[in-house]
Amino acid sequence: MLPSSLLPPLRLSAPPLSGRIEPAVTLSTVARLVASGAAVSKADLVTAAGLARTTVSTAVDELLARGVLRLDGTRPTAGRGRPADRLALSPRGGHVLLADVGATNAHLAVVDLSQQVLAHAHVDVDVRDGPDAVLRTVETQLTALRASTMGDVPARAVVIGLPGPVDGNLGIPVRPPIMPGWHAYPVSARLQQTFACPAVLENDVNLRALGEARALPADQVPLLFVKVGTGIGGGLVSAAGVLHHGADGAAGDIGHVRVRGAPDDACVCGNVGCIEAVASAGAIARRLGTATIADVGALVARGDPAAVGAVRDAAGLIGELVATLVHFYNPARVTIGGVLTAASDELLAGVRSVVYQRALPLATRNLVLANSVLGEHAGLAGATVLGIEQVLSPDSIGALLAERPAPTRR
Ligand SMILES: [Zn+2]
Structure with a gap:
């Protein structure tokens, strides 16, 4: 099976639009709708986001100019209008690193912001070996997978699922019964330092639930x-x-x-x-x-x-x-x-x-x-959703734009 066929298209949630809309919220909404495949043209975005045509147009132009979106050919429009530009997330926008760790094995993957699985691996781990040994394996494997994807694309987020209760805000496991030595271990902080990007910690069954829901x-x-x-x-x-x-x-x-x-x-x-x-x-x-x-x-x-x-x-x-x-x-x-x-x-x-x-x-x-419906890859699907939503969130999309050249104003 090709890595890209590992996961079906996954729906991404958009931030709620109400009252006065901040530019970051508009940019995040537009980017997420394109990343989920829910909208691939400006006209689609106007309908899907419920935003004014000029608002959508300004946001798309900025995301294109900063290299977050790219043009991906055209597609025919209804009636006699000229073909519409087809929008896609740039493959150079960044990678999301995924680790779905179960009690005895782990699924690891690198995806881009358009949900393409660029590389993946399935390895044996035993959570009873403790956090240092397990996370060292996760870090080594993810680093090797990144190296195999070629190109100097930055890691934007890392998402890890663990088979026990977690405090997602603190990024730590909380008294996990089958994971000796993991209680309060700073999992998110460690991965954030290793990969120099935000880290998200989630329970493994929650990841499966989310992946399944967004694929259906x-x-x-x-x-x-x-x-x-x-x-x-x-x-x-x-x-x-x-x-x-x-x-x-x-x-x-x-x-x-x-x-x-x-x-x-x-x-x-x-x-x-x-x-x-x-x-x-x-x-x-x-x-x-x-x-x-x-x-x-x-x-x-x-x-x-x-x-x-x-x-x-x-x-x-x-x-x-x-x-x-x-x-x-x-x-x-x-x-x-x-x-x-x-x-x-x-x-x-x-x-x-x-x-x-x-x-x-x-x-x-x-x-x-x-x-x-997703079987053993449901956890990776949920991690993909959380990772891309994190990178394209109103709070984070500014960082994505800041390192790119500003759009030329006409
Ligand atoms: Zn019990």
């Missing part, structure tokens, strides 16, 4: 993503299409909820009977005596009766949890992801049957319950 049609939110892997985690994208973090960043941390009928197995958090301790792929691996959760996936894919039975039991418990969450948040879509869904439809089928049996009709009338 806009009516598929609110979206709840449930990842069943080594642990069980949730991510919630609101009706506005943005991540719901909650007051402390702990929203969606559903692995330590207890559901009806769960056995009293001990959990890494110190409680017993947590959904993660009884129904995760990790819990199934312990029960079956396999070395890794990938082994569980392989057994399920092969139809091994003990493995399929264990997944059915887990699906019943996860279904109870999802039915409760559906009642509370009334999502348009619940996406199930992780190693077990890649292996078979057994987990999805089991969760579905419980949710439709338990939840009341109003909450399930239009509910879509499906496997992840």
Whole structure:
């Protein structure tokens, strides 16, 4: 597969336009609409942004003159008008570096501001080795990927996802149960220093939720993503299409909820009977005596009766949890992801049957319950969205413009 086909086009959010509009907000809006592919000409932008033609024209001219946008041929217009200039983000505008770190492996990639994946790698890491060893691998790999893309293009942002609770504002993990030594480690500060650009830290399931929501049609939110892997985690994208973090960043941390009928197995958090301790792929691996959760996936894919039975039991418990969450948040879509869904439809089928049996009709009338459409690359998709939105935000786009020659005024 070519790197550029790794990800589908992803929608980017635009800052709200109301009252007196600052020039930086207009520039950010125009750049994001072009970067997401939602608008590729001035006429498109007038419609999509709801801004006056002259406002759009001034912003486009400035972004072109400063080398943030470029002309990418023309496209025919309706009627007899002359063909319209086609706009695109300049490939020289900057790179965004991505690291989606799971419990036992990491997806790394370099993308440009037009969402093209320029290079990517999949490496084994073990978060139990601690932050220094894992981040050193991430830094080495991202540096090598950047070198492979050629051209002297600056890194504009680095986005990292980690498999535990994080404080995105401080850029630190917060008491992650499966990541010894990571509590309060300055992840963002370290990456910011290494790559000399802003760093964004996010929970890995939140990244998947965001990636999935932005790759799907806009009516598929609110979206709840449930990842069943080594642990069980949730991510919630609101009706506005943005991540719901909650007051402390702990929203969606559903692995330590207890559901009806769960056995009293001990959990890494110190409680017993947590959904993660009884129904995760990790819990199934312990029960079956396999070395890794990938082994569980392989057994399920092969139809091994003990493995399929264990997944059915887990699906019943996860279904109870999802039915409760559906009642509370009334999502348009619940996406199930992780190693077990890649292996078979057994987990999805089991969760579905419980949710439709338990939840009341109003909450399930239009509910879509499906496997992840992006699979193992959902996290990279979410990281792409966060990274490009950061670089093209009203607060940051000024920096992008400042280092380029000023437009010539006529
Ligand atoms: Zn627990």
